[in-house]
Amino acid sequence: xxxxxxxxxxxxxxxxxxxxxxxxxxxxxxxxxxxxxxxxxxxxxxxxxxxxxxxxxxxxxxxxxxxxxxxxxxxxxxxxxxxxxxxxxxxxxxxxxxxxxxxxxxxxxxxxxxxxxxxxxxxxxxxxxxxxxxxxxxxxxxxxxxxxxxxxxxxxxxxxxxxxxxxxxxxxxxxxxxxxxxxxxxxxxxxxxxxxxxxxxxxxxxxxxxxxxxxxxxxxxxxxxxxxxxxxxxxxxxxxxxxxxxxxxxxxxxxxxxxxxxxxxxxxxxxxxxxxxxxxxxxxxxxxxxxxxxxxxxxxxxxxxxxxxxxxxxxxxxxxxxxxxxxxxxxxxxxxxxxxxxxxxxxxxxxxxxxxxxxxxxxxxxxxxxxxxxxxxxxxxxxxxxxxxxxxxxxxxxxxxxxxxxxxxxxxxxxxxxxxxxxxxxxxxxxxxxxxxxxxxxxxxxxxxxxxxxxxxxxxxxxxxxxxxxxxxxxxxxxxxxxxxxxxxxxxxxxxxxxxx
Amino acid sequence: xxxxxxxxxxxxxxxxxxxxxxxxxxxxxxxxxxxxxxxxxxxxxxxxxxxxxxxxxxxxxxxxxxxxxxxxxxxxxxxxxxxxxxxxxxxxxxxxxxxxxxxxxxxxxxxxxxxxxxxxxxxxxxxxxxxxxxxxxxxxxxxxxxxxxxxxxxxxxxxxxxxxxxxxxxxxxxxxxxxxxxxxxxxxxxxxxxxxxxxxxxxxxxxxxxxxxxxxxxxxxxxxxxxxxxxxxxxxxxxxxxxxxxxxxxxxxxxxxxxxxxxxxxxxxxxxxxxxxxxxxxxxxxxxxxxxxxxxxxxxxxxxxxxxxxxxxxxxxxxxxxxxxxxxxxxx
Numbered sequence: 001x002x003x004x005x006x007x008x009x010x011x012x013x014x015x016x017x018x019x020x021x022x023x024x025x026x027x028x029x030x031x032x033x034x035x036x037x038x039x040x041x042x043x044x045x046x047x048x049x050x051x052x053x054x055x056x057x058x059x060x061x062x063x064x065x066x067x068x069x070x071x072x073x074x075x076x077x078x079x080x081x082x083x084x085x086x087x088x089x090x091x092x093x094x095x096x097x098x099x100x101x102x103x104x105x106x107x108x109x110x111x112x113x114x115x116x117x118x119x120x121x122x123x124x125x126x127x128x129x130x131x132x133x134x135x136x137x138x139x140x141x142x143x144x145x146x147x148x149x150x151x152x153x154x155x156x157x158x159x160x161x162x163x164x165x166x167x168x169x170x171x172x173x174x175x176x177x178x179x180x181x182x183x184x185x186x187x188x189x190x191x192x193x194x195x196x197x198x199x200x201x202x203x204x205x206x207x208x209x210x211x212x213x214x215x216x217x218x219x220x221x222x223x224x225x226x227x228x229x230x231x232x233x234x235x236x237x238x239x240x241x242x243x244x245x246x247x248x249x250x251x252x253x254x255x256x257x258x259x260x261x262x263x264x265x266x267x268x269x270x271x272x273x274x275x276x277x278x279x280x281x282x283x284x285x286x287x288x289x290x291x292x293x294x295x296x297x298x299x300x301x302x303x304x305x306x307x308x309x310x311x312x313x314x315x316x317x318x319x320x321x322x323x324x325x326x327x328x329x330x331x332x333x334x335x336x337x338x339x340x341x342x343x344x345x346x347x348x349x350x351x352x353x354x355x356x357x358x359x360x361x362x363x364x365x366x367x368x369x370x371x372x373x374x375x376x377x378x379x380x381x382x383x384x385x386x387x388x389x390x391x392x393x394x395x396x397x398x399x400x401x402x403x404x405x406x407x408x409x410x411x412x413x414x415x416x417x418x419x420x421x422x423x424x425x426x427x428x429x430x431x432x433x434x435x436x437x438x439x440x441x442x443x444x445x446x447x448x449x450x451x452x453x454x455x456x457x458x459x460x461x462x463x464x465x466x467x468x469x470x471x472x473x474x475x476x477x478x479x480x481x482x483x484x485x486x487x488x489x490x491x492x493x494x495x496x497x498x499x500x501x
Numbered sequence: 502x503x504x505x506x507x508x509x510x511x512x513x514x515x516x517x518x519x520x521x522x523x524x525x526x527x528x529x530x531x532x533x534x535x536x537x538x539x540x541x542x543x544x545x546x547x548x549x550x551x552x553x554x555x556x557x558x559x560x561x562x563x564x565x566x567x568x569x570x571x572x573x574x575x576x577x578x579x580x581x582x583x584x585x586x587x588x589x590x591x592x593x594x595x596x597x598x599x600x601x602x603x604x605x606x607x608x609x610x611x612x613x614x615x616x617x618x619x620x621x622x623x624x625x626x627x628x629x630x631x632x633x634x635x636x637x638x639x640x641x642x643x644x645x646x647x648x649x650x651x652x653x654x655x656x657x658x659x660x661x662x663x664x665x666x667x668x669x670x671x672x673x674x675x676x677x678x679x680x681x682x683x684x685x686x687x688x689x690x691x692x693x694x695x696x697x698x699x700x701x702x703x704x705x706x707x708x709x710x711x712x713x714x715x716x717x718x719x720x721x722x723x724x725x726x727x728x729x730x731x732x733x734x735x736x737x738x739x740x741x742x743x744x745x746x747x748x749x750x751x752x753x754x755x756x757x758x759x760x761x762x763x764x765x766x767x768x769x770x771x772x773x774x775x776x777x778x779x780x781x782x783x784x785x786x787x788x789x790x791x792x793x794x795x796x797x798x799x800x801x802x803x804x805x806x807x808x809x810x811x812x813x814x815x816x817x818x819x820x821x822x823x824x825x826x827x828x829x830x831x832x833x
Contacts, residue, residue, distance in 0.1 A: 345715025
């Protein structure tokens with residue numbers, strides 16, 4: 001073979017206390033190609049990438065980059081070699097402008113060695129023009145939406161003119177339009193000889209853009225194949241080591257009477273006169289584009305932010321909810337969108353994270369019933385097949401999927417009648433994903449009313465009994481499962497004008 | 502398969518975790534041994550050890566409250582001034598009728614009233630701290646900095662800038678007395694520390710404290726009333742500062758408005774040496790007490806081996822920073 005590899009990682013080994021995170025792993029990437037890394041969370045993809053950019057030091061193995069064997073002691077060396085990375089967890093400096101964020105640490109300087117804001121702005125504008133990004137470089141980062149922030153991070157990674165760009169879940173927070181934009185950008189980068197290592201959990205995307213695919217499982221290299229030789233089923237089988245029978249294990253649930261009724265709920269410009277009903281045993285999906293107000297509807301319902309107007313009726317009785325405590329007392333639970341920001345309490349134990357919303361139940365007189373807490377947490381751990389060395393482990397040491405399970409437990413322990421879940425499977429691997437889908441189905445079967453916000457079309461279509469579609473803060477339509485199609489949802493989500501065109 | 506591996510791991514004793522958790526106790530023992538050798542055994546005399554604990558009991562009582570505050574990402578700079586307010590108020594209500602300078606001539610109250618007043622005034626000032634932090638969303642550093650200045654002024658105004666002396670023996674007993682072979686301040690510290698440990702580990706209030714420190718937004722979504730919790734924690738810190746103020750006043754037999762100057766820094770140092778994280782969500786009461794003991798051992802030991810007080814400050818400063826460095830490393 002005359003294939004010249006840009007990057008060859010051979011026999012990379014990495015051991016953390018108690019975990020063999022990478023077990024003699026190989027990876028070879030050709031220039032001008034997109035090489036996707038696939039595997040469940042905890043399979044070792046992110047660890048390998050952190051070794052590659054110099055964040056971790058390998059315990060064994062060699063790295064050959066651009067024809068030379070290299071060691072990468074820190075990220076600055078990695079960037080110097082021509083390796084940049086878009087991290088899964090975005091880390092902008094919110095008070096700085098877009099331009100300042102992009103050139104952070106390598107600011108263009110004027111004659112006196114002082115930072116030149118003008119040069120920085122022009123450089124950013126050039127970069128944005130070239131890649132067709134429409135964001136004002138002088139805007140403070142904190143005013144940007146998550147999707148815009150993501151685009152800035154992508155632009156920043158490109159701005160290093162790297163030979164290799166690692167993209168870790170770049171599309172988990174952006175809309176279809178922006179995904180298409182990113183894919184065009186990747187095409188141009190490929191044409192100019194840049195190699196891309198791509199990590200995603202979205203199957204459609206993998207086959208759309210990959211040239212090669214490498215699969216990891218439990219820290220081991222499973223296979224590296226040209227994308228053309230794989231299909232969805234064979235790939236999933238390689239990843240999980242088993243055939244998945246059904247992507248969306250939706251169970252037949254008996255749908256009862258109207259349980260939650262929301263009428264004329266309004267707050268600000270993202271929740272405008274929203275009305276819908278949910279029945280016992282039903283999964284109500286809420287679809288819409290980024291910024292359509294879906295998350296805000298859940299937050300307002302739950303009292304995270306106080307509603308300006310509207311009535312909420314649960315089981316025929318009107319309820320007033322002005323803070324989350326009221327919502328919990330009324331039998332509601334809210335699994336928030338951003339696990340890290342509003343979900344987990346990172347340094348606290350798995351057990352403490354689980355019981356936090358149900359504490360009144362476990363301490364009727366103020367003192368904790370530790371025995372009951374431990375029993376109930378053990379039950380949750382077993383029923384949800386939670387992977388953790390112990391309940392006393394800090395939750396931050398768990399994988400994303402397992403953190404999500406702990407947060408689901410947090411709400412199950414409150415014994416809610418209504419469970420609202422915002423992006424149930426964002427950034428979670430395929431195996432854990434279908435477990436969580438199964439769990440949602442089971443909960444509906446037990447007669448709970450479930451409201452699910454999701455940006456993944458297959459998830460919305462696969463899990464929902466009915467779908468509320470939102471557009472710019474208002475409900476633009478409610479569709480029954482039998483009538484729901486991708487096209488119908490997109491039409492409603494893009495608003496009446498777009499539907500006519 | 503991976504599940505059984507995990508189970509197996511939990512059943513074996515986690516030595517690494519044990520060492521990390523109790524490293525601070527090891528450091529305390531190390532100092533004790535070192536000083537015992539350097540002083541030829543004088544340091545280890547029971548009377549000296551009791552003395553060390555008594556000397557730091559007020560700091561440790563305050564550090565107990567400070568632990569709650571720092572766990573929720575806060576800081577309480579006002580405790581030293583609250584010590585002074587509590588000292589002058591309680592002393593003024595516990596004066597002997599034959600004192601030469603007397604605040605309330607003719608007033609004869611049972612000593613417990615004076616003690617309750619000292620506790621109440623501490624709790625009240627702490628409550629105001631909490632209300633400023635929770636209600637007006639002021640950073641704890643700023644809110645308690647204001648209180649630190651204002652409360653010191655109040656103590657000076659109330660006492661006319663002079664110590665309030667000649668206190669009833671029953672009041673002085675809090676600071677000078679012995680009970681079952683141990684000084685009363687040590688008993689008070691023991692009760693406070695055990696009580697605080699129980700509250701932090703076995704009550705809903707304690708879990709909420711850790712939750713607020715671990716992730717404020719998540720705590721809110723979990724239905725925790727954050728404002729009440731913050732006010733409660735700052736009030737607790739104030740209450741314990743008030744208690745420490747009376748212990749200190751009773752020790753010297755007078756309520757001095759300059760009492761407790763700088764003690765907030767010793768309390769914060771104890772808390773931090775004891776492993777409470779400035780990033781919130783992590784901290785223990787026993788750690789804070791051990792931290793206070795380390796400070797006491799260093800002070801006492803360096804006195805015994807004739808190191809100058811100036812040098813003592815340098816050593817203390819170095820140890821505080823070292824403690825943080827160790828903490829940073831073990832949390833990696």
